Amino acid sequence: MTQQNQLTFQDPVHRFPKISPPKQDQPEPGLDADLEPTPDRGEESYVGTGRLVGRHALITGADSGIGAAVAIAFAREGADVALNYLPSEEEDAEHVCAVIRDAGQRAVLLPGDLSDPSFCRQLVHDAVAELGQLDILVNNAGRQIAVENFEDLSDDQWSSTFETNIHGIYRVTRAAVPHLPPGSSIINSTSIQAYDPSPVLLDYAATKGAINNFTKGLGQHLAPRGIRVNAVAPGPIWTVLQVSDGQPKEKLPVFGHDTPLGRAGQPTEIAPAFVFLASSESSYVIGETLNVNGGRPTP
Ligand code: NAD
Ligand code: MG
Secondary structure, eight states: OOOOOTTSOOOTTTSSOOOOOOOOOOOTTOOGGGOSSOOOOSTTTOOOOSTTTTOEEEETTTTSHHHHHHHHHHHHTTOEEEEOOOGGGHHHHHHHHHHHHHTTOOEEEOOOOTTSHHHHHHHHHHHHHHHSOOOEEEEOOOOOOOOSSGGGOOHHHHHHHHIIIIIHHHHHHHHHGGGOOTTOEEEEEOOGGGTSOOTTOHHHHHHHHHHHHHHHHHHHHHGGGTOEEEEEEEOSBOOGGGTTTTSOGGGGGGTTTTSTTSSOBOGGGTHHHHHHHHSGGGTTOOSOEEEESTTOOOO
């Protein structure tokens, strides 16, 4: 894909090609390494401008897709990064780790399952111990499984989606807050689904609505302590989430074509929103959800 960096003057319609991904399937959570076409996470293009020098970030779901692009961008901006992901995603995590180390920053690998409450606590403990400090938390991990027929949406799926997508955020954040000095930033990955729920993503969309709401409430709660809480709401971004049952297979070839830009977004196009919310330049931005969705209107 393109080698042009994010600072180059360019036409957003054509910055990345309009892709028509072949129908494909991977078992959840899938691997970026096996995704076709390969998503652009900024390895060849993201240029840092020193906006996170000396910072220490923990990012969940950092092995692939949006989390990987955010981890690469944070490292190029000068931050050390702890990466959480599921143990089966080691191959993707090693790739991101190598890119971070090439940028001259520390990468710490902390695999584990966020649906386990004790792991959420352990994760924060280990991130603080390894990085020496924590001042950015990105709650990005999530699962999305499409179900065509409402009666087939099982108790297990409903609970499991809530465990990972919102209970995990609450648990990791609660464990992290006592460690966060004033100036810290918490950023949650929500979705356009919070405003415009797809009929095949009822459980997923409900968790994203909850994340938006939690962000606005906790933002007010922590602001007096100098900790800012915000969210990023992506639209259709080409990631492995979509092929590990995140979308009905017949929708893959036209994924993202219905946006005003006419194409799916690439993970690296999301990363600058997280950099902005993590850095002190957004000091007066709290409880905000930044939409990065190719032009779809949201309320
Ligand atoms: P992705 O599959 O690359 O990333 C999701 C990550 O979540 C996985 O890599 C995995 O490490 C992690 N994860 C899932 N279950 C976990 C668990 N139980 N414990 C620990 N980690 C777990 O896909 P992505 O699209 O980059 O997704 C990142 C975030 O962006 C998610 O919250 C997703 O809901 C959100 N999002 C994505 C899109 C999109 O179009 N791709 C749109 C809106 C929102
Ligand atoms: Mg992954």
